[in-house]
Amino acid sequence: xxxxxxxxxxxxxxxxxxxTSEREDPRYGGDPGYDADPRTSSSHLTGRFMGGESATVSDxxxxxxxxxxxxxxxxLENVFDDPAHGEPGRDRIxxxxxxxxxxxxxxxxxxxLCNRDxxxxxxxxxxxxxxxxxxxxxxxxxxxxxxxxxxxxNLALGPVAVAAALHFAENSDRGVVSAMLPALxxxxxxxxxxxxxxVGFHVPGWAASLAAGLAVIVFIEQRSAPxxxxxxxxxxxxxxxxxxxxxxxxxxxxxFGTVKTxxxxxxxxxxxxxxxxxxxxxxGFIVTFGLVVSTVFAVxxxxxxxxxxxxxxxxxxxxxxxxLAFGAALLGGASAFGRRGGIAGGMLAAVALALFIRYADERxxxxxxxxxxxxxxTAGLVVTxxxxxxxxxxxxxxxxxxxxxxxxxxxxxxxxxxxxxxxPWTSTLPSQQTDRWGGDRWDAPDR
Numbered sequence: 050x051x052x053x054x055x056x057x058x059x060x061x062x063x064x065x066x067x068x069t070s071e072r073e074d075p076r077y078g079g080d081p082g083y084d085a086d087p088r089t090s091s092s093h094l095t096g097r098f099m100g101g102e103s104a105t106v107s108d109x110x111x112x113x114x115x116x117x118x119x120x121x122x123x124x125l126e127n128v129f130d131d132p133a134h135g136e137p138g139r140d141r142i143x144x145x146x147x148x149x150x151x152x153x154x155x156x157x158x159x160x161x162l163c164n165r166d167x168x169x170x171x172x173x174x175x176x177x178x179x180x181x182x183x184x185x186x187x188x189x190x191x192x193x194x195x196x197x198x199x200x201x202x203n204l205a206l207g208p209v210a211v212a213a214a215l216h217f218a219e220n221s222d223r224g225v226v227s228a229m230l231p232a233l234x235x236x237x238x239x240x241x242x243x244x245x246x247x248v249g250f251h252v253p254g255w256a257a258s259l260a261a262g263l264a265v266i267v268f269i270e271q272r273s274a275p276x277x278x279x280x281x282x283x284x285x286x287x288x289x290x291x292x293x294x295x296x297x298x299x300x301x302x303x304x305f306g307t308v309k310t311x312x313x314x315x316x317x318x319x320x321x322x323x324x325x326x327x328x329x330x331x332x333g334f335i336v337t338f339g340l341v342v343s344t345v346f347a348v349x350x351x352x353x354x355x356x357x358x359x360x361x362x363x364x365x366x367x368x369x370x371x372x373l374a375f376g377a378a379l380l381g382g383a384s385a386f387g388r389r390g391g392i393a394g395g396m397l398a399a400v401a402l403a404l405f406i407r408y409a410d411e412r413x414x415x416x417x418x419x420x421x422x423x424x425x426x427t428a429g430l431v432v433t434x435x436x437x438x439x440x441x442x443x444x445x446x447x448x449x450x451x452x453x454x455x456x457x458x459x460x461x462x463x464x465x466x467x468x469x470x471x472x473p474w475t476s477t478l479p480s481q482q483t484d485r486w487g488g489d490r491w492d493a494p495d496r
Contacts, residue, residue, distance in 0.1 A: 379429020
């Protein structure tokens with residue numbers, strides 16, 4: 050049969066219906082064959098569809114030039130504060146200052162109670178003894194706070210202090226220097242052993258120091274009874290100077306630690322990603338320094354506890370002193386996670402603890418040191434949450450809106466066309482000749 054196929058031609062005769070480079074239906078992609086004028090923002094995309102109809106699709110506006118972010122020099126300084134890890138920005142010290150104001154009020158209240166109930170406690174020989182006792186607790190607190198801020202807590206502080214006190218009590222008759230020099234050397238050795246474990250094997254400081262503390266307890270348990278102090282050295286004669294020296298070191302160290310670069314360097318051992326990743330040689334040196342210095346502080350504190358006490362030195366494990374030291378450091382604002390800490394919070398917490406212990410002794414309150422340490426550590430953990438939640442960098446908690454608004458990049462023109470596709474088919478069929486499809490045509494005989 051010879052049919053006239055002109056009715057099936059829905060496109061111009063000069064256009065290839067299949068292999069054309071100009072796709073008429075924009076749903077298959079806005080190829081550059083359409084009659085479009087890209088130089089105007091409201092150009093029309095005209096395509097020929099079946100039946101000779103055309104669809105008009107509007108192109109989006111031309112893309113405006115992209116504007117870059119305006120970065121201030123202060124922001125760049127924060128970005129390169131810790132290039133590899135850490136939160137950019139400066140820690141908010143205001144939370145530490147507010148908390149230290151609370152601690153100052155607590156110290157004032159305790160001083161008022163002591164002066165009202167036991168005025169002799171703050172005068173004469175008892176005051177000097179109180180200052181020596183406060184200095185000993187302060188040195189332990191300072192050592193605990195230092196190792197907390199370096200993210201390698203030294204749990205061997207208490208056992209080292211008790212061992213130093215026992216050694217001084219046994220050998221103080223030979224002189225202070227002769228008695229304390231071996232103890233200081235041993236303390237440095239213990240600190241180095243802990244540092245080798247922590248830095249060399251990159252393990253948590255609390256675990257390595259716990260092992261060292263248990264080893265020191267073996268030395269303590271060789272004494273089955275309290276040891277009387279053999280020498281006649283009386284540290285109360287220098288009580289004011291000893292306490293002033295401790296307070297000056299604590300406050301100056303706290304002020305020095307508020308410097309952003311110093312704080313980052315001191316707390317660089319704090320893990321920020323995988324704890325197994327080493328934090329570099331600088332972090333290892335800081336941790337070693339902190340562990341050794343904190344152990345020396347514990348030796349000096351043990352000597353003051355033995356020389357400034359009124360009775361023999363009992364051979365205890367020293368765990369209660371570790372708890373008191375870390376409880377006071379945490380209560381003073383040092384973070385249990387490392388790096389963050391206050392200015393004078395550790396000193397104020399140590400003073401408050403010394404006043405409370407002496408006040409409780411005067412009132413004959415039977416409070417076990419371990420129970421007091423447990424309460425202090427628990428309260429210190431609450432303070433750690435306060436410090437970590439409110440002391441993080443401002444740029445992390447409240448990001449600055451310093452981005453310049455940029456126009457949204459338009460999508461391709463065929464996406465816009467797809468959102469409202471043109472009608473590809475004609476609504477009515479083209480006119481047809483009746484003689485071609487009439488009944489007579491179908492009744493014709495086959496050829």
